[in-house]
Amino acid sequence: MASRFTELAVDCHDPEGLAAFWCEVLDFEVIDRSEGKVEIGSWVPTVEDVRARQMPPTxxxxxxPESKAVKNRLHLDVSPIDDSTEGEVSRLLGHGATKVDVGQGADRNWVVMADPEGNEFCVLRTLAP
Structure with a gap:
């Protein structure tokens, strides 16, 4: 017996706004919404698909009601697929991300950023050809 990683939940003030930001980052789309909740993904999950194999989480x-107070203990890492790391950082800054310092130091091959509600994430090396 096993479980599957199916969703990552993110607490926030503005689910619609944060979902829109992450749709831009990941090229995802909204797959479900209800009062106070928005789910995004690269696919529409079905029970059968999830049972059959490991699928990308949504x-x-x-x-x-509460605000983010401290550094996240869990964060996303993203790797650009169409541009350089620097180009992707510039694109994400244009969508409302900010660069943040969480004590990572200057000599790193990744960039620490925060989404519009302050959730940290890292932009890693590019996977572009």
Whole structure:
């Protein structure tokens, strides 16, 4: 017996806004929404697909009243597929991300950023040909 990693839940103030940001980052689309919740993904999951094989997880943005207070203990890493790391960082800055310092130092081959609600994520080396 085993479980599957099917969703990553992100608490936030503005599920619609944060979902729109991450759709731009990941080229995902909204696959479900309800009051105070938006789910995005690269596929529409079915029980059969998930049972049959490991599938990419979706992101679920859930509205909560409290604000983010400290550095995330869990974060996403993204790798550009169409551009350089620097080009992707510039693109994400244009969509509302910010560069942040979490003590990573200057000599790194990744860039630490935060989404519009302050959730940290890393832009890693490019996978572009």
């Amino acid at each position: 992101l679920v943005f859930i509205q909560v």
